[in-house]
Amino acid sequence: MSQSWPSVSRAEMVTPQVIVVGSCMTDLVSVTPRLPKAGETIHGSKFFIGFGGKGANQCIQAARLGVKTSMVCKVGKDSFGNDYIANFTKNHVSTDFVGQTAEAATGAASIIVNAEGQNAIVIVAGANLLLDSEDLKRASTAISRANVLVCQLEIRPEISLEALKMARSSGVKTIFNPAPAVAQLDPEFFTHSDIFCCNESEAEILTAAPVNSPQEAGTAGALLLEKGCKVVIITLGGEGCVILSQEDPTPKHISTNKVKAVDSTGAGDSFVGALAYYMALYPHLCMEDMVKRSNYIASVSVQTAGTQTSYPHRAELPQGMF
Numbered sequence: 001m002s003q004s005w006p007s008v009s010r011a012e013m014v015t016p017q018v019i020v021v022g023s024c025m026t027d028l029v030s031v032t033p034r035l036p037k038a039g040e041t042i043h044g045s046k047f048f049i050g051f052g053g054k055g056a057n058q059c060i061q062a063a064r065l066g067v068k069t070s071m072v073c074k075v076g077k078d079s080f081g082n083d084y085i086a087n088f089t090k091n092h093v094s095t096d097f098v099g100q101t102a103e104a105a106t107g108a109a110s111i112i113v114n115a116e117g118q119n120a121i122v123i124v125a126g127a128n129l130l131l132d133s134e135d136l137k138r139a140s141t142a143i144s145r146a147n148v149l150v151c152q153l154e155i156r157p158e159i160s161l162e163a164l165k166m167a168r169s170s171g172v173k174t175i176f177n178p179a180p181a182v183a184q185l186d187p188e189f190f191t192h193s194d195i196f197c198c199n200e201s202e203a204e205i206l207t208a209a210p211v212n213s214p215q216e217a218g219t220a221g222a223l224l225l226e227k228g229c230k231v232v233i234i235t236l237g238g239e240g241c242v243i244l245s246q247e248d249p250t251p252k253h254i255s256t257n258k259v260k261a262v263d264s265t266g267a268g269d270s271f272v273g274a275l276a277y278y279m280a281l282y283p284h285l286c287m288e289d290m291v292k293r294s295n296y297i298a299s300v301s302v303q304t305a306g307t308q309t310s311y312p313h314r315a316e317l318p319q320g321m322f
Contacts, residue, residue, distance in 0.1 A: 017067045017068045017069070017147045018069045018276045018277065019070045019071075019146040019148075019149050020070070022053065022071075023154030024056045024127075025123060026051065029049070029112075030112050032112055034114045034115065048306070051308045053107055056088075057269035058177070058269045059071045060087075061270045061273025065314050069094065070097060072098075074099045074100070074101055076106040076126060081100050081106040099131075100127075103127070107154070110122045113263050128154055136159065144172065149172050149175070153179055160189075161186060174193055178196070195230070200217065200234065214253040217236060217251070222251070232244055233275075235298075239253075243287060243291055262302065273311075296317075296321065
Protein backbone atom coordinates (compact mmCIF):
# COMPACT_ATOMS: atom_id res chain seq x y z
CA MET A 1 0.00 0.00 0.00
CA SER A 2 1.45 3.36 -1.02
CA GLN A 3 1.47 5.79 1.87
CA SER A 4 3.74 8.31 3.53
CA TRP A 5 4.29 9.73 6.99
CA PRO A 6 5.87 12.98 8.19
CA SER A 7 9.66 12.68 8.56
CA VAL A 8 9.93 13.55 12.22
CA SER A 9 12.12 12.00 14.91
CA ARG A 10 10.76 10.70 18.20
CA ALA A 11 12.65 13.47 20.00
CA GLU A 12 10.91 16.13 17.95
CA MET A 13 7.42 14.82 18.60
CA VAL A 14 5.30 16.98 20.88
CA THR A 15 3.48 15.07 23.62
CA PRO A 16 -0.16 16.06 23.16
CA GLN A 17 -2.51 16.73 26.06
CA VAL A 18 -5.51 15.92 23.84
CA ILE A 19 -5.13 13.30 21.11
CA VAL A 20 -7.93 12.63 18.63
CA VAL A 21 -8.18 9.42 16.62
CA GLY A 22 -10.66 10.03 13.83
CA SER A 23 -11.70 11.51 10.55
CA CYS A 24 -10.75 14.33 8.20
CA MET A 25 -13.28 15.47 5.61
CA THR A 26 -13.22 18.17 2.98
CA ASP A 27 -16.55 19.99 3.28
CA LEU A 28 -18.32 20.97 0.04
CA VAL A 29 -20.98 23.36 1.31
CA SER A 30 -24.05 24.71 -0.51
CA VAL A 31 -26.23 27.36 1.14
CA THR A 32 -29.89 27.19 0.06
CA PRO A 33 -33.24 28.76 1.12
CA ARG A 34 -34.46 25.28 2.12
CA LEU A 35 -33.40 21.65 1.90
CA PRO A 36 -34.41 20.04 -1.42
CA LYS A 37 -36.97 17.25 -1.59
CA ALA A 38 -36.11 13.91 -3.19
CA GLY A 39 -35.52 14.36 -6.91
CA GLU A 40 -35.73 18.14 -6.71
CA THR A 41 -33.18 20.66 -7.99
CA ILE A 42 -33.12 24.07 -6.31
CA HIS A 43 -30.93 27.16 -6.61
CA GLY A 44 -28.42 27.85 -3.88
CA SER A 45 -27.08 31.25 -2.89
CA LYS A 46 -23.51 30.35 -1.95
CA PHE A 47 -20.91 27.60 -2.27
CA PHE A 48 -17.62 27.15 -0.45
CA ILE A 49 -15.07 24.46 0.40
CA GLY A 50 -14.04 24.02 4.02
CA PHE A 51 -12.34 21.65 6.42
CA GLY A 52 -14.44 19.14 8.37
CA GLY A 53 -14.70 15.58 9.64
CA LYS A 54 -15.83 14.98 13.20
CA GLY A 55 -12.40 14.00 14.52
CA ALA A 56 -10.55 16.89 12.93
CA ASN A 57 -13.27 19.35 13.96
CA GLN A 58 -13.02 18.28 17.59
CA CYS A 59 -9.24 18.48 17.49
CA ILE A 60 -9.22 21.97 15.92
CA GLN A 61 -11.68 23.35 18.49
CA ALA A 62 -9.60 22.00 21.37
CA ALA A 63 -6.43 23.44 19.83
CA ARG A 64 -8.00 26.89 19.38
CA LEU A 65 -8.75 26.98 23.10
CA GLY A 66 -5.06 26.51 23.85
CA VAL A 67 -4.34 22.85 24.58
CA LYS A 68 -1.57 20.82 22.89
CA THR A 69 -3.30 18.53 20.40
CA SER A 70 -2.39 15.77 17.98
CA MET A 71 -4.47 14.12 15.26
CA VAL A 72 -4.23 10.43 14.32
CA CYS A 73 -5.82 10.16 10.88
CA LYS A 74 -5.31 9.39 7.21
CA VAL A 75 -5.83 11.57 4.14
CA GLY A 76 -5.32 10.98 0.43
CA LYS A 77 -2.26 11.88 -1.61
CA ASP A 78 -4.28 14.58 -3.33
CA SER A 79 -4.77 18.34 -3.15
CA PHE A 80 -7.44 18.01 -0.46
CA GLY A 81 -5.05 15.92 1.65
CA ASN A 82 -2.18 18.39 1.22
CA ASP A 83 -4.49 21.27 2.13
CA TYR A 84 -5.70 19.45 5.22
CA ILE A 85 -2.18 18.90 6.55
CA ALA A 86 -1.50 22.61 6.02
CA ASN A 87 -4.73 23.40 7.90
CA PHE A 88 -3.62 21.35 10.90
CA THR A 89 -0.27 23.14 10.95
CA LYS A 90 -1.99 26.53 10.74
CA ASN A 91 -4.12 25.61 13.76
CA HIS A 92 -1.14 24.33 15.79
CA VAL A 93 -2.26 20.69 15.67
CA SER A 94 0.59 18.18 15.60
CA THR A 95 0.70 16.24 12.31
CA ASP A 96 3.14 13.59 13.59
CA PHE A 97 0.48 10.90 13.03
CA VAL A 98 -1.29 12.24 9.94
CA GLY A 99 -0.64 9.72 7.15
CA GLN A 100 -1.19 10.08 3.42
CA THR A 101 -2.23 7.23 1.14
CA ALA A 102 -2.52 6.86 -2.62
CA GLU A 103 -5.07 4.06 -2.17
CA ALA A 104 -8.08 6.34 -1.59
CA ALA A 105 -9.13 9.97 -1.85
CA THR A 106 -9.33 12.30 1.12
CA GLY A 107 -12.73 11.96 2.79
CA ALA A 108 -15.40 14.38 1.58
CA ALA A 109 -18.70 15.68 2.93
CA SER A 110 -21.40 17.26 0.77
CA ILE A 111 -23.35 19.66 3.01
CA ILE A 112 -26.55 21.60 2.33
CA VAL A 113 -27.42 24.37 4.80
CA ASN A 114 -30.82 26.11 4.77
CA ALA A 115 -31.84 29.61 5.89
CA GLU A 116 -32.56 28.39 9.44
CA GLY A 117 -29.10 26.89 9.82
CA GLN A 118 -30.34 23.30 9.55
CA ASN A 119 -28.28 20.93 7.43
CA ALA A 120 -28.26 17.68 5.46
CA ILE A 121 -24.92 15.89 5.02
CA VAL A 122 -23.60 13.01 2.87
CA ILE A 123 -20.11 11.74 3.69
CA VAL A 124 -17.74 9.59 1.63
CA ALA A 125 -15.12 8.36 4.09
CA GLY A 126 -12.38 7.55 1.55
CA ALA A 127 -8.91 7.45 3.16
CA ASN A 128 -10.44 7.56 6.64
CA LEU A 129 -11.37 3.88 6.31
CA LEU A 130 -7.71 2.95 5.73
CA LEU A 131 -6.59 4.06 9.19
CA ASP A 132 -5.45 0.83 10.84
CA SER A 133 -3.79 -0.82 13.84
CA GLU A 134 -0.29 -0.04 12.54
CA ASP A 135 -1.18 3.65 12.54
CA LEU A 136 -2.29 3.37 16.17
CA LYS A 137 0.97 1.63 17.08
CA ARG A 138 2.93 4.59 15.68
CA ALA A 139 0.96 6.85 17.98
CA SER A 140 0.91 4.51 21.00
CA THR A 141 3.48 6.44 23.06
CA ALA A 142 1.64 9.73 22.53
CA ILE A 143 -1.71 8.09 23.34
CA SER A 144 -0.36 6.63 26.58
CA ARG A 145 0.97 10.03 27.71
CA ALA A 146 -2.04 12.16 26.78
CA ASN A 147 -4.55 13.56 29.27
CA VAL A 148 -7.59 12.86 27.08
CA LEU A 149 -8.28 10.72 23.99
CA VAL A 150 -11.29 11.38 21.74
CA CYS A 151 -12.86 8.96 19.21
CA GLN A 152 -15.91 8.84 16.91
CA LEU A 153 -17.32 6.49 14.23
CA GLU A 154 -16.26 8.08 10.92
CA ILE A 155 -13.32 5.66 10.80
CA ARG A 156 -13.65 1.87 11.10
CA PRO A 157 -15.32 1.16 14.47
CA GLU A 158 -12.78 -1.49 15.43
CA ILE A 159 -9.97 1.08 15.15
CA SER A 160 -11.82 3.55 17.38
CA LEU A 161 -12.41 0.80 19.94
CA GLU A 162 -8.76 -0.25 19.82
CA ALA A 163 -7.71 3.35 20.47
CA LEU A 164 -10.10 3.64 23.43
CA LYS A 165 -8.68 0.43 24.91
CA MET A 166 -5.09 1.66 24.45
CA ALA A 167 -5.91 4.88 26.26
CA ARG A 168 -7.82 3.26 29.12
CA SER A 169 -4.99 0.75 29.72
CA SER A 170 -2.69 3.74 30.35
CA GLY A 171 -5.13 5.58 32.60
CA VAL A 172 -5.96 8.19 29.94
CA LYS A 173 -9.47 9.70 30.10
CA THR A 174 -11.63 8.89 27.07
CA ILE A 175 -14.44 10.68 25.28
CA PHE A 176 -16.44 8.67 22.76
CA ASN A 177 -18.78 10.40 20.34
CA PRO A 178 -20.83 7.60 18.66
CA ALA A 179 -21.40 9.47 15.42
CA PRO A 180 -22.66 8.53 12.96
CA ALA A 181 -24.56 6.15 15.24
CA VAL A 182 -25.20 2.47 14.51
CA ALA A 183 -27.91 0.47 16.27
CA GLN A 184 -25.73 -2.59 16.89
CA LEU A 185 -22.76 -0.88 18.54
CA ASP A 186 -20.10 -3.16 20.05
CA PRO A 187 -20.92 -3.30 23.80
CA GLU A 188 -17.26 -2.62 24.66
CA PHE A 189 -17.65 0.99 23.47
CA PHE A 190 -19.90 1.69 26.45
CA THR A 191 -17.53 0.22 29.02
CA HIS A 192 -14.37 1.85 27.60
CA SER A 193 -15.79 5.39 27.44
CA ASP A 194 -15.33 7.67 30.43
CA ILE A 195 -17.60 10.18 28.69
CA PHE A 196 -20.21 8.88 26.23
CA CYS A 197 -21.44 11.96 24.34
CA CYS A 198 -24.15 11.80 21.68
CA ASN A 199 -26.96 13.95 20.27
CA GLU A 200 -30.71 13.27 20.27
CA SER A 201 -30.85 11.25 17.05
CA GLU A 202 -27.81 9.18 18.00
CA ALA A 203 -29.33 8.45 21.43
CA GLU A 204 -32.54 7.30 19.72
CA ILE A 205 -30.65 4.93 17.40
CA LEU A 206 -28.60 3.48 20.28
CA THR A 207 -31.51 2.99 22.70
CA ALA A 208 -34.61 2.73 20.43
CA ALA A 209 -36.20 5.30 22.76
CA PRO A 210 -37.61 8.61 21.44
CA VAL A 211 -35.65 11.74 22.38
CA ASN A 212 -37.70 14.87 21.74
CA SER A 213 -37.30 16.61 25.08
CA PRO A 214 -34.88 16.87 28.02
CA GLN A 215 -37.09 14.42 29.94
CA GLU A 216 -36.89 11.81 27.17
CA ALA A 217 -33.13 12.43 26.93
CA GLY A 218 -32.89 11.53 30.61
CA THR A 219 -34.74 8.27 29.97
CA ALA A 220 -32.44 7.40 27.05
CA GLY A 221 -29.41 8.38 29.11
CA ALA A 222 -30.45 5.94 31.84
CA LEU A 223 -30.58 3.15 29.26
CA LEU A 224 -27.04 4.05 28.16
CA LEU A 225 -25.83 3.96 31.77
CA GLU A 226 -27.24 0.42 32.00
CA LYS A 227 -24.95 -0.53 29.11
CA GLY A 228 -21.93 0.39 31.24
CA CYS A 229 -21.17 4.07 30.48
CA LYS A 230 -19.60 6.06 33.33
CA VAL A 231 -20.95 9.46 32.27
CA VAL A 232 -23.57 10.08 29.56
CA ILE A 233 -24.08 13.46 27.90
CA ILE A 234 -26.90 13.87 25.39
CA THR A 235 -26.68 17.17 23.51
CA LEU A 236 -29.96 18.83 22.51
CA GLY A 237 -28.90 21.64 20.19
CA GLY A 238 -30.38 24.96 21.31
CA GLU A 239 -31.86 23.25 24.38
CA GLY A 240 -28.42 22.56 25.85
CA CYS A 241 -27.83 19.01 27.07
CA VAL A 242 -28.69 16.39 29.66
CA ILE A 243 -26.01 14.78 31.80
CA LEU A 244 -26.13 11.76 34.12
CA SER A 245 -23.57 9.37 35.57
CA GLN A 246 -23.15 6.14 37.49
CA GLU A 247 -22.34 8.22 40.59
CA ASP A 248 -25.36 10.51 40.07
CA PRO A 249 -27.92 8.80 37.80
CA THR A 250 -30.49 11.59 38.24
CA PRO A 251 -30.63 13.42 34.86
CA LYS A 252 -29.59 17.08 34.95
CA HIS A 253 -30.75 19.40 32.18
CA ILE A 254 -28.11 22.04 31.52
CA SER A 255 -29.55 24.79 29.34
CA THR A 256 -27.52 27.07 27.08
CA ASN A 257 -27.82 30.70 26.08
CA LYS A 258 -30.33 31.28 23.30
CA VAL A 259 -28.77 32.57 20.08
CA LYS A 260 -29.85 32.93 16.45
CA ALA A 261 -28.28 30.02 14.58
CA VAL A 262 -26.70 30.86 11.25
CA ASP A 263 -25.20 27.40 10.64
CA SER A 264 -25.36 24.51 13.10
CA THR A 265 -22.87 22.36 11.13
CA GLY A 266 -20.18 21.08 13.49
CA ALA A 267 -21.70 22.52 16.67
CA GLY A 268 -21.64 19.11 18.36
CA ASP A 269 -17.96 18.75 17.45
CA SER A 270 -17.25 22.18 18.93
CA PHE A 271 -18.86 20.98 22.16
CA VAL A 272 -16.79 17.76 22.25
CA GLY A 273 -13.55 19.61 21.46
CA ALA A 274 -14.24 22.14 24.21
CA LEU A 275 -15.07 19.35 26.68
CA ALA A 276 -11.79 17.60 25.86
CA TYR A 277 -9.97 20.89 26.50
CA TYR A 278 -11.53 21.33 29.94
CA MET A 279 -11.00 17.69 30.90
CA ALA A 280 -7.33 17.96 29.94
CA LEU A 281 -6.46 21.30 31.55
CA TYR A 282 -9.14 21.84 34.22
CA PRO A 283 -9.68 18.41 35.79
CA HIS A 284 -10.59 20.06 39.10
CA LEU A 285 -13.82 21.43 37.59
CA CYS A 286 -16.95 19.37 38.12
CA MET A 287 -18.43 17.85 34.98
CA GLU A 288 -21.44 20.18 35.17
CA ASP A 289 -19.18 23.25 34.98
CA MET A 290 -17.22 21.76 32.08
CA VAL A 291 -20.46 21.08 30.22
CA LYS A 292 -21.81 24.60 30.83
CA ARG A 293 -18.65 26.15 29.39
CA SER A 294 -18.61 23.73 26.46
CA ASN A 295 -22.27 24.58 25.77
CA TYR A 296 -21.38 28.25 25.59
CA ILE A 297 -18.51 27.66 23.16
CA ALA A 298 -20.75 25.55 20.90
CA SER A 299 -23.39 28.32 20.96
CA VAL A 300 -20.77 30.78 19.71
CA SER A 301 -19.93 28.46 16.81
CA VAL A 302 -23.50 28.34 15.42
CA GLN A 303 -23.56 32.13 14.97
CA THR A 304 -21.08 31.99 12.06
CA ALA A 305 -21.28 30.08 8.76
CA GLY A 306 -19.00 27.13 8.12
CA THR A 307 -17.64 24.40 10.31
CA GLN A 308 -14.11 24.99 11.59
CA THR A 309 -14.26 28.60 10.39
CA SER A 310 -16.96 29.16 13.04
CA TYR A 311 -14.93 27.78 15.95
CA PRO A 312 -13.83 30.47 18.42
CA HIS A 313 -10.27 30.99 19.63
CA ARG A 314 -9.59 31.46 23.33
CA ALA A 315 -8.97 35.20 22.89
CA GLU A 316 -12.48 35.64 21.43
CA LEU A 317 -14.23 34.20 24.49
CA PRO A 318 -14.95 35.65 27.95
CA GLN A 319 -11.74 35.17 29.90
CA GLY A 320 -13.72 34.11 32.96
CA MET A 321 -14.14 30.78 31.21
CA PHE A 322 -10.43 30.03 31.59
